[in-house]
Amino acid sequence: xxxxxxxxxxxxxxxxxxxxxxxxxxxxxxxxxxxxxxxxxxxxxxxxxxxxxxxxxxxxxxxxxxxxxxxxxxxxxxxxxxxxxxxxxxxxxxxxxxxxxxxxxxxxxxxxxxxxxxxxxxxxxxxxxxxxxxxxxxxxxxxxxxxxxxxxxxxxxxxxxxxxxxxxxxxxxxxxxxxxxxxxxxxxxxxxxxxxxxxxxxxxxxxxxxxxxxxxxxxxxxxxxxxxxxxxxxxxxxxxxxxxxxxxxxxxxxxxxxxxxxxxxxxxxxxxxxxxxxxxxxxxxxxxxxxxxxxxxxxxxxxxxxxxxxxxxxxxxxxxxxxxxxxxxxxxxxxxxxxxxxxxxxxxxxxxxxxxxxxxxxxxxxxxxxxxxxxxxxxxxxxxxxxxxxxxxxxxxxxxxxxxxxxxxxxxxxxxxxxxxxxxxxxxxxxxxxxxxxxxxxxxxxxxxxxxxxxxxxxxxxxxxxxxxxxxxxxxxxxxxxxxxxxxxxxxxxxxxxxxxxxxxxxxxxxxxxxxxxxxxxxxxxxxxx
Numbered sequence: 001x002x003x004x005x006x007x008x009x010x011x012x013x014x015x016x017x018x019x020x021x022x023x024x025x026x027x028x029x030x031x032x033x034x035x036x037x038x039x040x041x042x043x044x045x046x047x048x049x050x051x052x053x054x055x056x057x058x059x060x061x062x063x064x065x066x067x068x069x070x071x072x073x074x075x076x077x078x079x080x081x082x083x084x085x086x087x088x089x090x091x092x093x094x095x096x097x098x099x100x101x102x103x104x105x106x107x108x109x110x111x112x113x114x115x116x117x118x119x120x121x122x123x124x125x126x127x128x129x130x131x132x133x134x135x136x137x138x139x140x141x142x143x144x145x146x147x148x149x150x151x152x153x154x155x156x157x158x159x160x161x162x163x164x165x166x167x168x169x170x171x172x173x174x175x176x177x178x179x180x181x182x183x184x185x186x187x188x189x190x191x192x193x194x195x196x197x198x199x200x201x202x203x204x205x206x207x208x209x210x211x212x213x214x215x216x217x218x219x220x221x222x223x224x225x226x227x228x229x230x231x232x233x234x235x236x237x238x239x240x241x242x243x244x245x246x247x248x249x250x251x252x253x254x255x256x257x258x259x260x261x262x263x264x265x266x267x268x269x270x271x272x273x274x275x276x277x278x279x280x281x282x283x284x285x286x287x288x289x290x291x292x293x294x295x296x297x298x299x300x301x302x303x304x305x306x307x308x309x310x311x312x313x314x315x316x317x318x319x320x321x322x323x324x325x326x327x328x329x330x331x332x333x334x335x336x337x338x339x340x341x342x343x344x345x346x347x348x349x350x351x352x353x354x355x356x357x358x359x360x361x362x363x364x365x366x367x368x369x370x371x372x373x374x375x376x377x378x379x380x381x382x383x384x385x386x387x388x389x390x391x392x393x394x395x396x397x398x399x400x401x402x403x404x405x406x407x408x409x410x411x412x413x414x415x416x417x418x419x420x421x422x423x424x425x426x427x428x429x430x431x432x433x434x435x436x437x438x439x440x441x442x443x444x445x446x447x448x449x450x451x452x453x454x455x456x457x458x459x460x461x462x463x464x465x466x467x468x469x470x471x472x473x474x475x476x477x478x479x480x481x482x483x484x485x486x487x488x489x490x491x492x493x494x495x496x497x498x499x500x501x502x503x504x505x506x507x508x509x510x511x512x513x514x515x516x517x518x519x520x521x522x523x524x525x526x527x528x529x530x
Contacts, residue, residue, distance in 0.1 A: 004204075004246050004309050004454055068136030069112045071098075071228070071288055073330040074120055074129040078105040082125040089123035099229040099288075101295055104333040108228035108288040110137065121322060128330075130323030132287040133313055134367040148245060151447040155433055162432045170264045172447060175439045177400050177429035178253075178420035178459060183526030184266045187466060188258060191529040192269030194469035199254050199272050199461050200302040202293045203247030203309065204283070205239035206274030207443040210248065212256040212263060213272065221273035221300045226280065228288030230296045237274035242443045244283065247274060249450050250308055252441030253458040254465065262447055263440060266462025266525055270469065273302065277309075284312035284369055287327045290386070291334040294345075298338035303468050305338070306461040307347040307392070308454035311385040313367035315352075318382035332389050339391050344468075344476040346393040346461045347386050348421075348453035349409040353506055354379070356388065356411030357516060379411070388414065393464070393480055396517065397421025397456035399436055400429040402490050404506065404517040406498050408453055412509040412516035416480070417487050419459035419523045422451030426498045463523040470529060486528050487521030489513060 094113035120129045162174035179185045208217040224236035255272040256265035277289035317324035356379045364374040396418045397408040405423040422437035437451035492508035508517045
């Protein structure tokens with residue numbers, strides 16, 4: 001799960017500091033994103049969902065039938081005439097249309113022609129186009145840090161006794177230092193959240209049969225978006241195997257029910273849905289899958305999405321690279337469409353201890369679907385997607401001591417808020433297990449500890465769901481500002497030498513109100529419901 005922001009280890013050295021403070025990807029900089037920002041005039045007659053397209057006829061000079069295929073996103077204007085023209089160009093370039101998202105002008109294509117990208121970018125009406133992977137399709141980015149540690153029967157029994165003695169409502173709640181750190185245990189007694197609010201977990205799938213998740217699961221807002229086209233058949237949203245546990249863990253952190261079983265979520269009264277985007281062969285989150293997920297969430301009334309991953313195969317997508325530029329454009333169009341439909345997105349900052357406001361970052365993990373190459377990128381020009389897209393709430397991770405978790409990526413003007421993600425190395429809670437990570441639900445009715453910004457984002461999403469419950473008419477922008485307003489900011493620490501070797505492990509820039517470690521502060525569930 002290297003692409004998941006929760007499981008990704010620190011891979012590169014810390015970059016130099018930059019005096020600049022950049023909010024995130026500015027729409028005015030790249031032309032293609034300036035065009036994206038103007039999608040508000042989309043015609044009302046456009047279809048709301050993608051349509052499966054008949055395979056395009058390969059030309060006589062096309063590639064051999066057994067040539068490997070790549071997936072592409074082709075981005076264009078949204079009028080019928082332009083899209084029809086571009087589809088004809090796709091066929092001439094030996095491409096097969098898989099899905100068309102006319103409302104945002106994104107077409108998902110497969111092609112075995114090695115020159116497809118270059119040819120289609122020259123076609124009239126195409127604004128950007130590129131391959132979404134570097135390895136061929138087979139025949140058929142999450143962000144947690146380290147392997148899951150399963151809860152044993154002995155630990156469960158010991159924790160249940162401790163929970164009962166402490167008067168906690170759930171048997172395993174004594175282990176949930178994270179709920180107490182943000183007042184979520186007290187908030188649940190005032191307002192556990194409204195069942196009219198749904199948080200969609202865009203991830204590896206959710207095991208909705210888990211007894212802590214079943215009461216709050218929304219099947220009608222769930223789908224499998226792998227391949228770029230939504231499959232809503234029964235159970236399609238579930239994880240492939242028990243090893244694809246990431247989404248189930250995230251879902252429990254948001255909305256595990258207070259039902260006397262296991263753990264509790266930050267917002268135990270709201271609904272949670274699953275939009276699966278992980279590839280069955282390698283577990284990666286390809287761009288066309290994420291485009292589908294944002295569109296599906298928007299068109300199915302989802303109020304909030306949680307995005308604890310980065311879009312594969314590039315940790316950072318550089319705007320001077322045609323393929324990466326097209327990926328940024330396509331995903332940005334989809335997430336902006338969802339925002340206009342009333343959906344707020346939250347995303348994990350990443351686990352590389354990178355400074356997203358620095359001059360340079362060494363990325364030695366991309367592309368992660370073939371052979372990575374070491375490159376130095378400028379995070380002001382190469383973007384972590386969806387984390388750095390406009391309007392998305394970027395979340396860093398903290399431990400029980402409310403300090404930045406050792407692995408958490410940060411950045412002044414980039415991080416919006418912080419939330420508990422766990423720190424099993426330097427921050428130890430006073431719980432029965434003394435485990436500084438986050439305990440939550442797992443497939444097959446189990447529980448386990450994980451840590452990462454993958455765990456921080458769902459905590460923030462849970463608080464956002466509580467705010468949406470309190471303020472049902474709040475727009476995504478208003479909800480984001482409410483989220484920032486209720487946060488508690490500890491300010492930059494005097495020293496951040498976690499390992500005690502005399503060297504600062506990260507440099508926090510900014511003031512008490514807003515800074516690179518915490519953004520506007522650590523979320524506060526109790527304040528959200530008051």
